[in-house]
Amino acid sequence: MAKFEMDTDFIRKLAAILEETNLGEIELADGERKIRVARPTTVTASATAPIALAPMAAAAPVAMVPVAVAAAGDHPGAVKSPMVGTAYLSPEPGKPMFVNVGDKVAAGQTLLIIEAMKTFNPIKAPKAGTVTQILIENARPVEFGEVLMIVE
Numbered sequence: 001m002a003k004f005e006m007d008t009d010f011i012r013k014l015a016a017i018l019e020e021t022n023l024g025e026i027e028l029a030d031g032e033r034k035i036r037v038a039r040p041t042t043v044t045a046s047a048t049a050p051i052a053l054a055p056m057a058a059a060a061p062v063a064m065v066p067v068a069v070a071a072a073g074d075h076p077g078a079v080k081s082p083m084v085g086t087a088y089l090s091p092e093p094g095k096p097m098f099v100n101v102g103d104k105v106a107a108g109q110t111l112l113i114i115e116a117m118k119t120f121n122p123i124k125a126p127k128a129g130t131v132t133q134i135l136i137e138n139a140r141p142v143e144f145g146e147v148l149m150i151v152e
Contacts, residue, residue, distance in 0.1 A: 011037060024084075024143060077129060079149040081142045085116035087123075089138040097138075099131045099149075111149055114142065125151055 014026050014037040025038035081087070089097045089112050099111050105125040113120045133150040136142060 011035070075147075075150050077127070077132070077151045078147045079111060079123065079126060079151055081114060081144055081146045081148055082123070083114055083116050083121065084144050085114040085121070085142060087136050087138070087140060087142045087148060088113050088115065088120075089134070089136075099134075101131055101134055103131045105129060105131060105151060111151075112136075123148065127151060 014028075014035075017023070018026060018037060025036060027034065027036040029035075091098065091113070098113075099105055099109075105111065105128065107125055107128045109125045110122040111125055111131070112123050114123055115121075129151040131149055132152045134148075135150070136146075136148050142148065
């Protein structure tokens, strides 16, 4: 395999595109060569400006409690995404959600799945408790470390 030559000007251009388009990452492939440029995601929200997510029309209604993102991330029952991917709240379209707000869950119970690189990864409850908040919409992209649910 030929040595991979790094074009730093090209990488800078890709980084500029990330900034201009507000994308989180760009990945390009040319044969066996592949380059991925990603920027860290930081979410800032004040406690006086909660962020509420609207449920998708096709999904079953989900009770969403507006919370400040920073406060949810500090919550001891926060279930965070272990990867970048697309989160699904049900096993397949038209099926009931894995869990709903108010459901009691056991440690290790599947809460949702995240599709990453054509693989469906179950996200399990870290502890037994009650699902008090679902902070994401069905079939939407999630970032690494993003708070998905609160289990108290």
